[in-house]
Amino acid sequence: MIKKYILIAGLFLMAVVGLKAQENNNFKVAKSIEIFSGVMNQLNLNYVDTIHPVQLTRTAIKDMLRGMDPYTIYVPEKDMSDFNLMLSGIYGGIGSMIQKQGDYVVITEPYEGFPAQKAGLKAGDKVIAINGKSAKNLSSLAVSKLLKGDPGSHFQLTIRHFGAAKDTTLNLTREQIKIPNVPYYGIVGGDIGYIRLTQFSPNAANDVRSAFVNLKENHHIKGVILDLRNNGGGLLNEAVKIANIFIKKGQTIVTTKGKLLSNNMVYKTPGPVIDRKILLAILVNGNTASASEIVSGSMQDLDRGVIIGQQTFGKGLVQNTVALPYGGKIKITIAKYYIPSGRCIQAINYFHRGKNGRPVRVPDSLTHTFKTADGRVVRDGGGIKPDIVMKPTVFSQVSADLYAQNYIFDFANEFSLRHKSIAPPTQFRIGDSTFNQFKKFVLNKGFSYKTETGALIKQLKQSAKRENYFKALKPVIDSLSKDLKAEKKQDLDKHKKQIDEMLRVEIATRYYYQKGKTASALINDDEVSKAVAVLNNKSLYESILSGKADRQKKK
Known part of the structure; x- marks a missing residue:
């Protein structure tokens, strides 16, 4: 009986302590709100220039939430449409991915079956104007907001098709765009x-x-x-x-x-x-x-x-x-x-x-x-x-730069201008002729890229000059630079397999859209190949799930 009373007393004490802690925290919250309100009022009354209360409040909230995790965020009313898009995957627009390239935003991937694709927009087309307003120097975000709107609303889009000399104005109707969960x-x-x-x-x-x-x-x-x-x-x-x-x-x-x-x-x-x-x-x-x-x-x-x-x-x-x-x-x-x-x-x-x-x-x-x-x-x-x-795919420096500098993207656009159709995405391949055309395309465009080795040679040269060793080391530095240049010339062929795959996927996207993109990418996907091998080997599959395979590794 005594133990029972002690237990009840202990639980009661814990409840009281917890309640007191909560009351103390509630007081601190109320106090902090009152202080913030007081600071804002005093700034509004006495600060030498006109203050911007909304901006000040957002800054304060942003700093407050910085101490939390990155998933706890404040969404002001003006950002609710983007927030709802993130949650639902639904918006009103033309159905296309876009990207800023130079002075203009370009179409990078129209979604099959939506207004952009149905109106004939293709990857590489420049967005010149929206409802007569020039889109030059606008950011991707600004253009995206102009392209979006209520489903059923109409607008004019002036574009310059890839490879065309003149602009074309289209009358488009926005539709409800649902980003597919299973593309x-x-x-x-x-x-x-x-x-x-x-x-x-x-x-x-x-x-x-x-x-x-x-x-x-x-x-x-x-x-x-x-x-x-x-x-x-x-x-x-x-x-x-x-x-x-x-x-x-x-x-x-x-x-x-x-x-x-x-x-x-x-x-x-x-x-x-x-x-x-x-x-x-x-x-x-x-x-x-x-x-x-x-x-x-x-x-x-x-x-x-x-x-x-x-x-x-x-x-x-x-x-x-x-x-x-x-x-x-x-x-x-x-x-x-x-x-x-x-x-x-x-x-x-x-x-x-x-x-x-x-x-x-x-x-x-x-x-x-x-x-x-x-x-x-x-x-x-x-x-x-x-x-x-599995080890993740690591792109070579030359492959990464070809992609980042839009050489893969631009070549796929030119390829699609010259070829009305290609084989299905699971069968389409990049032959030697096409790869050689790509190499010529890249070299004619003056493609160059930086390497870590090149940066180290440059750093060595600067250090040698600063420490008065340059005269003695110049032949070595010049030789290193020459050898690196020769090696870089071979990089396109050295990394042909990876570049070939990037080209194949990008070109397949021009003809078969997102489904073709995925189907083409699966051809040389190491993780998919490993999964197929495991699923085709029932004894291996069962040994992994039973832990037998792991125990055998440890022996």
Whole structure:
């Protein structure tokens, strides 16, 4: 009986202490608001020049939120349309990607089936004017805002087609543009399905389910690859429903824990499973985050699929959006999430910062081990470590510069002017003739690029001059410069395979749009090839999920 009273007294004391702490914090909040209001009033009354209250408030809010995590943000009313686009993937416009090149913004990729493509706009077309107003020197953001508007609204667009000498004015009608959750799905490796999911906006689960059922019914696949690379996440509920495609009803997928009891939630698969036995591989990389990590992490924790690629981003935080006065909103982190094994995969600690005030990455020494459903060891803090770790693709300096300086883009535009059609994207290849044309195109345009080696030679030359060694070292420096120049001349041929692939994908996009782009990119995709190999080897697949393969590595 005495122990019972002690326990009750202890719980009561904890409740009182917690209540007092909350009351103290509430007082500090009220005090801070009063101080801020007082400062603003005094500035308004006494400051020598006219103040801008809205700008001052936004600056204050921005500085205040800088101490939080980067996902807690204030969205003023004027930015709500862009914010809603980010959440829903829907906007009113013409359906095209754009980019600033020189004085003008150019069309880089029209979406198939939308106003830009239907009006004949192609990659490389310059945006000259919108409703008669010159677009020269406007930023991509400014042009984007002018192109967007209410679905059904009309406007005039003056463009200069790539390779044309004169401008053309078009009358366009904006439509509702829905960025697809699943821009591509198809067959790879004969009887393996492939589904690319780029975001978790509304209906993402239905889109994945529809693609999966189509592949099962029409192609009789024996395995499926779900590609979550570069998928930054989205709606948590959609992630749970996607897991439900492969996991039986009633299985806990994710648990959230926050300050408020109302934010402590358990999310279970809500409906009947579509296929709990089909072989499953999930592709991830360093840009796979949030809802994508819930799907990939739950599949790993439940030993339902093989994860292939690179360590994921590590975002284990959940946000909610709350309305504010005057049309603004705050997106605020309300909880951490935990996947089925009980681990939180948050990689960066925003709440306990280093001595320099910056957030710190959770070191391996402070992570903890957990067990999957079949007993495999996994760790928290740091994202999802793939079952099969692959090295990321590293572009050579010459390849990166050819892309960044738009040589790949421009050559694809010229190629499409000369060729009315090409083979289907899975069959189209860059032959030696086309590659030689590209080399000639690049050299005639005066292509040059900087290398780290060149920078070091330049630094050596400057240091030698400063320290009076240049006269003695000049022959060596000149020889190094000459050798580097000769090597750089060979770079196009040395990195032909990589450049060839970049050209093939870019050219395929001109004729087959986003679907063709993805289909072409899959041809030499190492991670897709690895996934196909694993799904075609059932014994290897099962040994990975059982932990047998990992135990054999350690012997």
